[in-house]
Amino acid sequence: MRIRDWIISGLKSVPYYLQPPFINIRIFGEDETKSEGWVVLIYVRKRHDAVYYSALDGKAYQRKGTKTEEIDMMTFLSAVERKRQPIVYIEARDLIFKENSMEITLVFKNIGAKPAMTVDCILGINKSIPVGQKLEGERLVGANKEIKIKNLDRGSPPRFVLLRQDEKEVILETSRIAPFQTPIFPHQDIVTLAGKITLNLKERITEGVLCLRISMIIFTEVNFTQQQCMIVIFRNGKFKQFNILEVRDYLTNRKIFEMEGFLR
Incomplete structure (x- = not known):
């Protein structure tokens, strides 16, 4: 739970997300039932009601193949506009x-x-x-x-x-x-x-x-x-x-x- 809270504290979104993103954390070690061991995978699955960006540096990133690239302002605003919908x-x-x-x-x-x-x-x-x-x-x-x-x-x-x-x-x-x-x-x-x-x-x-x-x-x-x-x-x-x-x-x-x- 502390790992999940730490991850979510580093995420912000536009618009502000109604529900936090799904986070799957895979841990292995001697005693997996107590969540003791090494973190091998953290997967943040985005929802479709917001665009996420980093709370640490205030920048948004996009994954392309094996690379992570910073999104420019126009691309970010276009993505935000596509997310704006009535619910x-x-x-x-x-x-x-x-x-x-x-x-x-x-x-x-x-x-x-x-x-x-x-x-x-x-x-x-x-x-x-x-x-x-x-x-x-x-x-x-x-x-x-x-x-x-x-x-x-x-x-x-x-x-x-x-x-x-x-x-x-x-x-x-x-x-x-x-x-x-x-x-x-x-x-x-x-x-x-x-x-x-x-x-x-x-x-x-x-x-x-x-x-x-x-x-x-x-x-x-x-x-x-x-x-x-x-x-x-x-x-x-x-x-x-x-x-x-x-x-x-x-x-x-x-x-x-x-x-x-x-x-x-």
Whole structure:
């Protein structure tokens, strides 16, 4: 861990990296389980959301064959511009929970390094909501019951278009209704309203922890985000959102960014 921290402390990036680079360290010696021996390989695998440079001398380098060459300023700036992309996902901001319904406010959030000028989102809401006893880590414990969604209210004026629905899920699309609040600026504390929906349940809930599951695909002008979302709702009205995100660009289908875990 000390070797990894030392390596990362010597790296900086433009834009500032959202997640540190992957680092693989190979050590051999008499006792590899205790990481005692000689370091034979340190491999830093870059991510696609930033350009790295040395924190020691402030210079950027590029590997060409067996040589390491310093990058000139114009090449560095061109590389940075190619890395600047919006990273947009959906976040639940407010939730009003009643015994037989829940109202959810959904917002767009951009954690990338460039404004999103065009945004469209398709949501698939699972009509079956598991009810468990408690949340342990990332797992809903004691989920032996499911509550069905009877219908939903898209708000007034509606920001979502109903595309289709069946017994298992309902498919909505946002951003078709103009005018839409774009651009979506890249900032941790700035969000743009996607819309509000009210889910009416087929029966009353008096106990347990609910798990609402939503799958989404969010399109911008340069890339798209595939998002699997689990909103865990407690009886006191509080909730936690678990996300699995994967962002890819259109041209190469290259993975730009990925993230998994609960939002803080």
